[in-house]
Amino acid sequence: MPNRFQAWWQALLPRLSGRGNPEGPSDLKTMLSHFQAVLDCNNQALEVMTDMGEKLGGDYLFDVNYTQRAYDALSGHIGGSLRHFALLTGGRYPQLGEVQARLDVLVRRMLTSAGPPADRLVLFYDEITWDLAEEVGGKNYHLAELRNSLKLPTPAAFALTTAAFDLFVRHNNRLAARLQDLGSTAADIDPLLPELQELVRQGSFPEPLAVALEDAVGRMRSLQGQECRLAVRSSAEEEDGDFSFAGQFGTVLNVPCTLEAVQQAYKEVVASLFGSGSIAYQRHLGYDPGKLRMAVGCVAMIEARVSGVTFTASDGNREIMLVSAAWGLGKAVVDGFTDADLYRVRKGEAPEIIDTRVGRKEQMVVNLPGGGIETVDTPAGLRGKACLTEGEVLELARQAMLIEEHFRTPQDIEWAIDAKGRFFLLQSRSLRLEGEPAAGEGEAAGQAAPPVETGQPVLLRNQGLVVQKGTAAGPVFILRHADELDQVPQGAVLVARNDSPHFVRVIPFLAAIITDVGVPTSHMASICRELGLPTVVNAGNATALLPPGQEVTLRAGEEGEVAVHQGILPGLLRQYRQAGIKMRELYELRRQKYIMRYIAPLHLVNPLEEEFAADKCRTIHDLIRFMHEKSVQELVAKASGAGRGLTSLLRKSPLRRLQLPIPVQLLLIDIGGGVSGKGETVEVDQVLSPPLRGVLRGMTAPGVWHGGGMALRGKDLLAGITRAAELAEAGGEAGSNLAIISGEYLHLSLRFGYHFNVLDSYCSGTPRNNHIYFRFVGGAAAITSRSRRIQLMADVLAESGFILKTKGDLLIARLSNLSCPRAEEILEQVGRLIAFTRQLDAVLDSDEMVARVARDFLAGRYTIPS
Amino acid sequence: MSNKHKVMIIDDEKIVGDMAKLSLEQEGYEVEAFLNGETALARLQGSPFDVVVTDFKMKGIDGLEVLRTVKKLYPKTVVIMITAFANLDVAIEALRDDVHDFFPKPVKIKELKASIQRALEKRKDENVNA
Known part of the structure; x- marks a missing residue:
């Protein structure tokens, strides 16, 4: 036996040499250790995140000292992950370090209560990146996000930052002094507010702010035309974030695009910070009066033919969107004084309008030629006439779904359509669903609690x-x-x-x-x-x-x-x-x-999507997730590369052959702790690597290994002949069935006929670190049969919780975060599936048969249909 | 006069006082929060509190001084110490000085509540037995 094996191997070597990359086993071992280190550091980081989430959740008394220490620890662990990840990937993702550095600046600034740097007074929306939320306030930030991340149409716009606000206040000494008093007085401050508002209105612009604003106004005119008008609106720190501040602050519409007019409007909006109603609301949210800082947005006015509001959930139903629309500017809809059109739309890949209710729309709001706006009677011909076409409603619905998906909460979106039929988004903020108490609507403490039910079945x-x-x-x-x-x-x-x-x-x-x-x-x-x-x-x-x-x-x-x-x-x-x-x-x-x-939000969810990219990371959580996924991919690639460069692998690690009770030649390379004992051949019970144990148990399970191949039918046979060359090109391992293993790791390449299986799995004592990655490609059969087999495999794998991607006859399945015993169990199923489906494609005649065979397989019946 | 128990919180970080005040008020206590030992002790002159929860490390009058002053003025007032710097020596010294409980920060609000409740019950028993 050994001789025959040696001979077979000798014959194979020349075909393998010169291919693949020069990774040796020691390299692979090093890579595996970096991989483990990335995962360990990530886990420690996640533990700190968990602790922070708990301690900052409202159940603990903590001080800034705690937050500081916890963040330092977090930052240390992430640094470790990044270092090992860079070594694992050969420094291919330099963006991660940049993201981490930016996050670090933001968090440390918050920890020390330092404001943003004062050098950015005006920012055009195109310049508003994800880390500038504090500078530009919530409303600007969200709208810029629609423009920059989602590439949705928004009007040209710029923001006057919170730094501009600080500068304005400091420059006007009396205003600054009064604000100081406001913070320290315990007395009723309402009588002081009119004076504050007056000081704002009388205030002058400091030189740098005036210069920056003049530039911006000039640039706006060159973009939008000399006659363009602006909507000047508040964008306070938390506005449109957790708290909407809806209707608390001023907006000045249709402002001429000149320095003087914008300065005037700016002051008007800032003055609204000190309205008595607004101050009461701020107090309610815990802001000491005078503490809230306000950025302002200057957004090009749209000559709106139609405007309105879209709610991406309606009557507490997230499947149904509600679009309300009226002629002219959106104020009529937002302020609710006109009987607007209502369209209800069911969400979905192809959204559909469920019903339409056309309102009377007796009044509408229009821009006045000299500035300002006016409510006028709607021309008779337009009243009672639907103001949106079906196509327009559906386009609004499509945009709204994108926005909702992006912010991950139901949204309340303002939009406008101009005379040329162009769409513009004007605002997007979280929509509070029915039944969810809004901030400040909690029941008063001390109110008699309703009886707490007891005795209900548990x-x-x-x-x-x-x-x-x-x-x-x-x-x-x-x-x-x-x-x-x-x-x-x-x-x-x-x-x-x-x-x-x-x-x-x-x-x-x-x-x-x-x-x-x-x-x-x-x-x-x-x-x-x-x-x-x-x-x-x-x-x-x-x-x-x-x-x-x-x-x-x-x-x-x-x-x-x-x-x-x-x-x-x-x-x-x-x-x-x-x-x-x-x-x-x-x-x-x-x-x-x-x-x-x-730190905590996760933007990168699905590693199979394009959005899963280094430059899309925006939080520490994103970094962790990205590094984890890419580490797995890197390991798969490195191990495949090592598999191809077998000659160099062999210099350090002996190649061993696994004795199997089924007709499969499987070579083993153990990079540490994967098998017990020495010798050229290895018995199944010498295998220590848990993932390999699992797969082998499955492949050799009674009944799943059918001897011989199914006869290929006529057209399948032809397809098979042409496919063979293609598949070999695509990286087939020239007949080599190879497992690279360690005490916790398996990388398996298996080829059966025209089927190529790659299975990569890590099974340690820490469930979070564990993964199974399975890739399947090929098949000598017509494409419909091949797709059916992929469908069958997908059906079975989905049952084990795999996340799947299929394309033609390629299937990629991944699963992570599972205990070692559970992983072994699933790998056993994967092993059964690999063995069972070896040549199944030729016999899968119909989709019904796919469903039936999948059902049978899951029930433990491994009969190949005839 | 209110029959609610009066609790004083002293911590130089506003967030601690705010959170403690809010949670203890929900339990029906009457709560006042102070950002330093000086104003807190001034408030105590002639106006006893049932419970004083104080940070240990503060600028000026620190937690130990608060403890000693409170105990001198009102021996029956319960004092609970919280600190970010858990240090055995401090704990021993504080305990010798008759502090009711000692918590390292972050402290679980539920545990603080339970501690206050235990102290008040114990005091009630002592009064009954006295």
């Missing part, structure tokens, strides 16, 4: 880990496949087998999440904490215990107690809400929590 008790405490109720939705996410109803309690960052897009609409498996440091967990969504992971058999559709109330307590009660229990819910809302409104707490904005 469906699940004290199972799982509390990720985010809270009490929430809704119908149970059991998620079996990732692609069922679209069916999760609004307000559901999502119950899933695994946790997944893919849940991000539905999280804002859920009442709670419970998973059978999972860890509190996962990506999903940190998003749930960030959004305050009651979440329990690792609850064991929740998917089995909780009946689909059953209404339940989840109570996830501070001390980790978990109870899922049957039915919706209003008393319990109210008791919980009372405490939470007030705490959220504490200014000092919000201020600290803002740091988390640059």
